[in-house]
Amino acid sequence: MTRGDKYLAAGILLVAIFALAFPRLQSSLFPMATSSARAVIKARGKIVREVDLSDRGGRSTLVVNGRVGPSTLEVEWKRIRMKEANCPDKICVKQGWIEKPGDSIVCIPGEILVRIEGAAPVDAVTR
Amino acid sequence: MMEKKGRYLLPLLLAILVVAVVAVPLYLGKEIEYKSDRFLMDTMVSIKAYGRDEGKLKDAVTAAYGEMQRIADLSDRFPAPGSAEYKASDVCLINENAGIMPVRVHREIIDMLLLAKKYHGLGKGAFDVTIGPVMDLWGFTGNNPKIPPPEKLAKTLTLVDSNKLIINEERQTAFLEKRGMKLDLGAVAKGYATEKAVQVLKSRGVARALIDAGDNIRVIGKKSRNAPWKIGIKDPRKSGGIIAIVSLTDGSAVTSGDYYRYFESGGRRYNHIIDPRTGYPASANMSVTVMTENAGVADCLSTIFFVLEPEKSLELAGKMGGVDIFLVTADRRILHTPSLKGRVEVKSGEDYRYDQGR
Numbered sequence: 272m273t274r275g276d277k278y279l280a281a282g283i284l285l286v287a288i289f290a291l292a293f294p295r296l297q298s299s300l301f302p303m304a305t306s307s308a309r310a311v312i313k314a315r316g317k318i319v320r321e322v323d324l325s326d327r328g329g330r331s332t333l334v335v336n337g338r339v340g341p342s343t344l345e346v347e348w349k350r351i352r353m354k355e356a357n358c359p360d361k362i363c364v365k366q367g368w369i370e371k372p373g374d375s376i377v378c379i380p381g382e383i384l385v386r387i388e389g390a391a392p393v394d395a396v397t398r
Numbered sequence: 399m400m401e402k403k404g405r406y407l408l409p410l411l412l413a414i415l416v417v418a419v420v421a422v423p424l425y426l427g428k429e430i431e432y433k434s435d436r437f438l439m440d441t442m443v444s445i446k447a448y449g450r451d452e453g454k455l456k457d458a459v460t461a462a463y464g465e466m467q468r469i470a471d472l473s474d475r476f477p478a479p480g481s482a483e484y485k486a487s488d489v490c491l492i493n494e495n496a497g498i499m500p501v502r503v504h505r506e507i508i509d510m511l512l513l514a515k516k517y518h519g520l521g522k523g524a525f526d527v528t529i530g531p532v533m534d535l536w537g538f539t540g541n542n543p544k545i546p547p548p549e550k551l552a553k554t555l556t557l558v559d560s561n562k563l564i565i566n567e568e569r570q571t572a573f574l575e576k577r578g579m580k581l582d583l584g585a586v587a588k589g590y591a592t593e594k595a596v597q598v599l600k601s602r603g604v605a606r607a608l609i610d611a612g613d614n615i616r617v618i619g620k621k622s623r624n625a626p627w628k629i630g631i632k633d634p635r636k637s638g639g640i641i642a643i644v645s646l647t648d649g650s651a652v653t654s655g656d657y658y659r660y661f662e663s664g665g666r667r668y669n670h671i672i673d674p675r676t677g678y679p680a681s682a683n684m685s686v687t688v689m690t691e692n693a694g695v696a697d698c699l700s701t702i703f704f705v706l707e708p709e710k711s712l713e714l715a716g717k718m719g720g721v722d723i724f725l726v727t728a729d730r731r732i733l734h735t736p737s738l739k740g741r742v743e744v745k746s747g748e749d750y751r752y753d754q755g756r
Contacts, residue, residue: 281412316436359541362658367637374638382437393630393643394621397653397687398613 308372310351312344313384324349324370324387337381344385351385353378429606432456436463439470439588441612447599448606458602462595466611469591472504473583475530476539488572489581493530497577502570510583510590511565511572513694518560520714521702526674530580531557536679538670543661545668555677589652589697592616596693609693616650616693634684634726635749641732642724643743650693654704655685673705680705682728688715689722689738699723708733726750 308324314337322333327348334341340357350370353363356378363378373391377384432455435444445462447455475490477483484490488503495501514527531554537543546554562575574581592611596618599607606619608627621627626645633639634657644651656669656679673680686704688696699721703711708727715723715735724734724742732744732752746752 277408281408284412285415313435369638371638377442379437379441384435384442393628393640394617395608395610395615395627396613396630396632396640397615397651398632398655398658 308349309388310346311386311388313386315382322346322351324351335383337378337383339381342378342381342383351387352376353383353385356381356383430455432459434459434463438463438467439591439612441588443609443611445595445599445610446608447604449604454602455604458599458604461602462598462609465594465598466591469506469587469594472507473510473587475580475582489583492572492574493580496574496579500564500566500569500571500573503572505570506590506594507572508565508567508570510586510694511563511581512567513590513698514583514586515560515563515565517695517698517702521698521706523675524673524705525585525698525702526558526560527581527583527586528558528560528563528574528579529672529674530582531578532672532674532677533582533584533670534580536668536670536672538659538672543659543668543670545663551677555674558674558677585701586694586697588612588614589650589692590694592650592693592697611693614650614652614693614697615646617646618648620647631687631724632685633749641726641745641750643745644687644689644722644724644738645741646689649689649691650696651687651689652693652696652700653685653687654700656681656683656704657685671701671704682707684726684728684730686711686726687724689724690720 310322310324311318312320312322312335314335319335320333324346330345330347332343332345332354334343342356343354345352345354350368352368353366353376356364358378358380360380363376366376369376369387372387372389373393375384375386429448429450430452431446431448432452433446435442443463443466445459447459449455471483471486472488474483474487475493477487477490488507491501492503511527517525533539535546535551535554557576557579562579564573564575588611592609592614595609596616599618604618607617609616615629617627626647629644629646629651630640631642631644631653632655633641634655654671656667659670660667669679671680672678683704686700688700688703690696690699703715703723708725711723711725712733712735715721722735722738724738726732730750732746732750734742744752
């Protein structure tokens with residue numbers, strides 16, 4: 272091994288260690304590995320479904336039983352929305368599709384929460 | 399001799415570096431996150447707390463929710479008369495005895511009413527907790543809001559007057575002087591309860607946490623050793639959009655907007671934040687975000703600054719000290735106090751005007 276080889280080996284080793292030590296660096300080096308979009312659905316305090324949003328195959332619907340009866344969610348590639356709900360205010364339905372990590376749909380009368388998991392650009396949003 | 403020393407130096411340095419690089423993040427990363435959400439105060443509250451002991455974090459967060467629930471029960475104005483919830487509510491008790499007699503209530507209700515009266519004075523009437531009868535007339539508390547007949551509105555407006563809310567701190571009593579007057583703590587209770595939750599978390603040793611109380615944000619500490627929390631401010635007209643990102647440490651960010659509860663009639667938007675001076679929804683702003691340490695204060699102020707004219711708000715906030723505001727006006731201007739410069743990243747796009755030179 273020449274001196275140059277040693278420096279090269281040391282350099283590679285360092286990058287590898289950094290990548291292992293800092294998960295954030297890791298995800299920016301290999302973005303594809305961490306972008307499996309997933310929505311978590313909670314109703315009345317419990318997780319009732321976890322939905323994979325990375326499926327490109329068309330739309331599907333699913334029914335969640337909240338406090339005010341069944342609510343229908345619609346899932347497409349990368350996004351999800353509340354399609355129909357029994358709540359009086361329909362704020363959840365009016366909100367439309369959500370698609371970014373950290374975004375959520377909240378139905379207060381139904382006590383339903385839909386949240387897209389993953390690293391969000393902000394820690395919280397004030398509305 | 400020199401040869402040998404040089405040969406060991408590089409591997410030794412490397413070894414130290416490896417240990418430092420691996421061990422330091424592992425040590426710092428030992429803190430865990432405890433996250434949970436709960437539906438209370440007609441909204442969803444989620445708390446994220448950080449520490450080393452999950453059991454302690456869970457207990458602290460559960461106690462914080464308990465405190466918020468207690469404040470909610472005391473200040474709820476809508477339970478059915480005669481129900482257990484009605485009997486538990488101090489606000490129902492005060493409203494029921496309007497024009498009759500002062501009633502003794504919990505210390506927390508007195509605190510909230512004093513806070514509300516203070517900001518009623520400071521906002522020169524742009525904020526009033528005795529707005530109850532007018533809120534009911536517009537129907538914003540139910541599901542079918544509509545424009546009330548002007549004569550009826552004018553008559554009902556005479557019942558709105560925080561000067562006729564009499565607080566006796568010593569006896570811990572509250573009294574609405576006129577029959578038909580009604581308290582509505584909608585613009586105070588959530589912020590006040592959030593602040594109480596913060597006290598509970600801190601008293602149990604939580605030094606880093608984020609409370610999202612129905613989109614009112616309160617943070618304890620910093621996000622990490624050297625980075626503040628990053629809080630997005632909602633774009634008032636774009637679903638899922640963010641108009642700005644602010645840095646926040648040990649403080650709250652509370653927004654009042656015209657998009658959450660509103661109805662449209664004759665091409666006009668009527669939102670649920672009523673100007674107590676006119677009885678009609680305030681229309682100078684699309685959204686107003688207040689950043690200050692105390693979430694209860696931020697809650698009151700966001701309503702005041704939503705109601706006031708933007709220029710007046712900036713002037714008033716500037717005089718207060720420790721209060722930053724971010725406004726999106728009805729004519730699509732983005733304004734903020736100079737104190738926010740360097741702490742806010744504005745994403746105005748093409749829909750809004752933002753003059754950075756302000």
